[in-house]
Each structure stands twice: as structure tokens, then as C-alpha cells.
Amino acid sequence: MMSRRAHHQVSSAKIGAILIAVAILGLVGYWSYRLLGGAYRTTEALDPAIYYENANSLRGNTYVVEGNVGNSLGWNPEKGRLFSLVTQNNNRDWILPIFVPHDLQTLNIQKNQKYLIKARVNDQGILSVVEMAKP
DSSP: OOOOOOOOOOOHHHHHHHHHHHHHHHHHHHHHHHHTTGGGTTSOBOOHHHHHHOGGGGTTOEEEEEEEEEEEEEEETTTEEEEEEEEEETTEEEEEEEEEEGGGTTSOOOTTOEEEEEEEEOTTSOEEEEEEEOO
């Protein structure tokens, strides 16, 4: 005689629990991605205190900095625009110069908007934008 195998049905409660677990894992992954800076997560964060102490020692290095655009400090149609950037570090506000090169002129940068910026310290010790996005 042949024995019958029992058919086990997966209950809808188990399917629902699995779907909820997958959704939670997805949300945790998305939150971690946003928290770690997404595309800039492998770039070192700029320490404004070190920048203030001696920006020239940082020349040629690339950093990520997050802050609010302050005032426009200058504009040259061939070179680009210079802004102040207000960032926070150790419960203190720091004002940094940030240069937006001519090739990034299509960005619509407005005062008091928050940006996540990947910048290189140029030969003059000024942060020069490589990439810029709203967080």
C-alpha cells in the first residue's frame, strides 16, 4: 500500500507575517542607506574645526559636508559662484566658504536650503563642490 503525504497549507497569517517582516527589513535598509549618506557614505566627513585651523593642510582631499546655504559671496561667469555654508558640528555652527564651479551652474541653489555636498579642498583652501544634492 502507498502511504499518503499530508498536504500542509500555509496559513494566511504566516504569509502576512512574512510580508510584514520583508517590509520591515526594507524600511530598515532604506533608513540605514539614508543615515549613512547614500552615495557619499565612503567619503570622509569634514571636521570644520580642522578646516578652520589650517585649510591649506587639507588641500587636494575630498570630504562630505551637510549644511544650509547662507549668502552669496561672489560670482564670476567664467569660474562659478561662491557661497557661505552653515554647518553644525559638536553643537556649534560653523560658516564655511563653498565654491560651485561653472560646470555646476545648472543647480538651482537658494539661500537657507539644506544640501549634502561632496567637495574637494582646492589649491586656495576653499571647498569646491564636486557633487551636491538635497538630503
